[in-house]
Amino acid sequence: MGHDLGTSPDDVQFRFRDDEVVDHGTVTVDACCDQTNATAVRIEPGDDARVLLPYLDRIALVEVNFPSFGDGRGYSAARILREAGYTGELRAVGDVLIDQLSHMRRCGFDAFAPDKRLDEEDAARAFATWDNVYQRTVDGRRTIQELRHE
């Protein structure tokens, strides 16, 4: 498969899934809605993730592109997909850096393909930053507020 758009499995540095790495060339959000056979899609910051909701059954990979780490729209896109029940691979790609990993993970990303490979030790520490969390998101973790009132 070609990789004109999207990352290849080799680019995936961290993955929290047991299934095979999805190796599909991704298409744009518009193309995904038009093409009934597209199984992998790439979301750009300005795209509305919700237009994908009718097609989630056939999608195995969603790449969310972070052209610049400071553009946080991808966090909402990821959570929206997970909230809608999407269970396929959700891959953060682009300007993905150490200090955003833990937040991305909490928003439902389970694969990471950074433009520049990250220091493994720094990344491991980053993923483990928070023993507990204040917000209920899509990562299934029980919040501090819930733990307090068990």
Place this chain on the structure above:
Amino acid sequence: MIILTGNDLKTGAVTWWNGADWSLYVDDAVDVGEQAEEILAREEALRRVNVPYSIQATREDDGKVRPAHIKDRIRALGPTVRPDLTLKPQSPEAIDWVI
């Protein structure tokens, strides 16, 4: 003249390029002419200075260097409302140089 300034990465102190290193004193600043960009890129990469930039300044008759903009003159001296914390605590009249 064109001079270079920035802040020390570790301490945040205001520094000025003296041709070989970064000095705390604006009067040590040298004219870098056309070389500004080259020196800035190199020094920042070496982390000898943080967010450096080049500014216009004049060297006055007594040899002292005067940055063109008030912001850099305040950086060169210290807060005008706390003469005791400036680089010239013994000469409160130094504030006049800023303004």
Place this chain on the structure above:
Amino acid sequence: MYSYDHYDQAMVDARVEEFRDQARRRLEGKLTEDQFKPLRLMNGLYLQLHAYMLRVAIPYGTLNSRQMHALGDIADKYDRGYGHFTTRQNLQYNWIKLEDAADILADLAKVEMHAIQTSGNCIRNISSDHFAGAAADELVDPRPYAELMRQWSSFHPEFTYLPRKFKIAVIAAEKDRAAMRLHDIGIQIVQNEAGELGARFYVGGGMGRTPMIAPMIRNFVPLDQLITYAEACLRVYNRYGRRDNKYKARIKILVHELGKDEYTRQVEEEFAHLLSQGIEPPLAELERIRTHFADPAFEDGTKQVDRSDPDFAVWVDRNTHRHKHDSYVSAVISLKPVGGIPGDATGEQIRIMARLAKQYSFDELRIMHTQNVVLPHVKIADLHALWTELETAGLGAPNMDTIEDMIACPGLDYCALANARSIPLAQRISERFDASDKTARLGELKMKISGCINACGHHHAGHIGILGVDKKGTENYQLSLGGSEAEDTSLAKITGPGFTEDGVIEAVDKVTDVYLEQRQGEERFLDTYRRIGMEPFKEALYGA
């Protein structure tokens, strides 16, 4: 007041270590300044004109004497012996070294404090009414709701890279002492006809270069949906707030461009969706937090102030506020001595205030957005003793809400963004008005000075506002009149062409003369301005 449990403490401790690691990676060159900057900002660390500046969060402006004492110690140990209280109820240190920053955060964590999200494009420290929990006129204490929001907004994974900074204020009185409608989200806790408490949401206010007063978008959000509703407001903003232009990226621009109705529609749609996600913290958590804010053990005592000492009587009239218990008042410690730097306090003064809080105010202090300090619960019987100690420490200025009690941002003396100095103006104005005894005749007059368009000095909301601008490399000042950040929120209008430093001080004198000539009855400056309009002031300033 709120105290951490082991979860809260672990969060703050983890943050200290995370920042220590980030600073290490910066010093080792693993992070560029562009990458490090947003990270250090989210820990309150700026690079200012002379050094790094560290902004410490004081959640909803409340702290205890142990915390206050630690702030004084940090000023002496790591800074140059002083700190600056800000218009966001925080404290800033001006002379911090990057190498020390993690150690300071560790010292703060020992007293349940931090610098989390005091800058950056994230949800900032939540502000509130400085008389919360003490004021006679409040419906309830708003701080439990602010604390719930503090936890929700701390390290929120979805909202850490918003288009721009995001400020939330929570109040629970009709009288607005927190500039609530000039926040990105302003929340007023209200009661519905059934007697239930809920949250009224105002969204899209702010100062800065495009000041706007937030419209109300929801009259009543039930308390067990408070976080969910806030999350919906934020999600719509995170997705659709402008990111193409830094100056149009605040939520006020989104609300303005979409229109209040369309923004509200989108929020309601998102809210309906999020309700199905069960993200609201259990209501029991709000109850738990409330128990932390239970009233201290007030005792009945003297209700009358002995006014035989005239200097004391002036201070009482100006610097105390009515308490919900009639044997107590809230006392304001002015950080605006004549000729002083608004909001600055030495390490020693900070420790003195800590001690006085312990002795006279059930261990509690508040920071006001007007850069003063409150002892919220002082027995009327103790007032004279307190005042005497304040006088001795140089903290007894009787000038709350007078022209001498002006807000001033750090301005070009410290701030990398500023275009002009603010502090020297504040100093000269207070000296001049104090010397001529005009301060007393003017009564309530809220003066606010900003050194640049970002408006940290709230000049848009001043009865008299001054904005410093850069006019071809020299400082110039624009004068504006008629702003208010109270419940009658309004934005000040510029009088006309700007002034030099000397000129603007003359101008302030002239507009106050117009007021003194024109006022009727008990009118404040603001009331007279609203009645007679800009023209008479313009006439006095610029002539025919």
